[in-house]
Amino acid sequence: MANSLVKTKKKFSVAIQEDKYKALINNTLGNPKKAERFIAAISSAVAINPALQECDANSIITAALLGETLNLSPSPQLGQYYLVPYDTKNGKIAQFQLGYKGYIQLAIRSGYYERLNVVEIKEGELMSYNPLDEEIKVSLITDEEERENTPTIGYYAMFRYHNGFIKSIYWSRNKMEAFALKYSKGYRKKSGYTFWEKDFDAMARKTMLRQLISKWGIMSIEMQKALDSDMAVVNEDGTVDYIDSDYEEDNSSPSNVETPSENDTTVVESNADIENDPLA
Numbered sequence: 001m002a003n004s005l006v007k008t009k010k011k012f013s014v015a016i017q018e019d020k021y022k023a024l025i026n027n028t029l030g031n032p033k034k035a036e037r038f039i040a041a042i043s044s045a046v047a048i049n050p051a052l053q054e055c056d057a058n059s060i061i062t063a064a065l066l067g068e069t070l071n072l073s074p075s076p077q078l079g080q081y082y083l084v085p086y087d088t089k090n091g092k093i094a095q096f097q098l099g100y101k102g103y104i105q106l107a108i109r110s111g112y113y114e115r116l117n118v119v120e121i122k123e124g125e126l127m128s129y130n131p132l133d134e135e136i137k138v139s140l141i142t143d144e145e146e147r148e149n150t151p152t153i154g155y156y157a158m159f160r161y162h163n164g165f166i167k168s169i170y171w172s173r174n175k176m177e178a179f180a181l182k183y184s185k186g187y188r189k190k191s192g193y194t195f196w197e198k199d200f201d202a203m204a205r206k207t208m209l210r211q212l213i214s215k216w217g218i219m220s221i222e223m224q225k226a227l228d229s230d231m232a233v234v235n236e237d238g239t240v241d242y243i244d245s246d247y248e249e250d251n252s253s254p255s256n257v258e259t260p261s262e263n264d265t266t267v268v269e270s271n272a273d274i275e276n277d278p279l280a
Contacts, residue, residue, distance in 0.1 A: 012046045012047075012052075012053055012060065016043060017039075021058075021061055022035075024061065025038060025039065025065065028068075028069065029065075029068065041074060042061070042064045042074060045075075045076075046083075051092070052083055052085055054092045055083075055091075055092040055094040056091060056092065059093040063083050063094050063096040064083060066096050066225075067081045070102075070106065070222055070225065072098075072105060079100070079101040080098075080101050080102040080105055081097060081098050081099055082097045083097075084096075096229055098206075098229075099206065100205045100206035100209055102226065103209040103210065103223075103226075104116055106222050106223045106226055107209075107213060109220070109222070110218065110219075110220035110222070112161055112217075112220075113159050113161060114161060114162045115158070116159045116209075117156075117157065118155070118205050118209055119156055120152045120155055121152065121154040121155065121170070122140075122151065124150070125138045125141060125153075126138055129170050131170075134168045134170075138156075152201060153172065153173050154170060154171060154176075155171050155173075155205065155208050156168065156170045157208035157211075157212045159212060159213070159217060161218075167212065167217070168212075169211060169212055171204075176200075176207065180196045180200070210227070210230075
């Protein structure tokens, strides 16, 4: 008798076919064929992620629609954005999180950037760094396997506009650690669930790009929208509610989901003369 009173949660593949969600998707995308592709892609993404299957369907759809309107892929393998399950007092919800590769896609797509680079600096590679003129000298380890196994001591990011303007920043590993401890309650508590603990370098790479572009870069409307919505729950009207304030996490916690590996050096350029980049 008690079992008959338990409300069965609809499968996402069923919920997304409801009229209210189909109307939301069609109205947002404005193209029936694009809407069909979106429904198929998101249904597949949720089907292979048990934690997402437990999330509120509305939060999944609105977060994914934001990614779609930004022309970013939901594929975890591409790392452009993620649908991250979070536990709240009202149940599990999906949060939109922009990946560092999403920052790169949006920046390059804007047409302002000739070159964009973010990379870890390994032990023994840094020869000197002058913060006044932002001049960095390094000697990179050429053996890929050796470099991957060498401890990271810092992070470097730079961009160059087509007009020749260059901006770069370097943070030590200790500075990045202090940043994570300051802005992530979960990381301070060593709770085991934060992305900082699961893949510190990937979060550091994203932090470097966010610091670089948001403070010194030209941002397209798409980039501004993505930046404002990063680490937020997206509502049907396009407004956002923050679970984390920037990098800060409150009492909500992400569910135990696998974080895709992003341990590759990323360099994006377009017919660039790279003599000004010491890491080229």
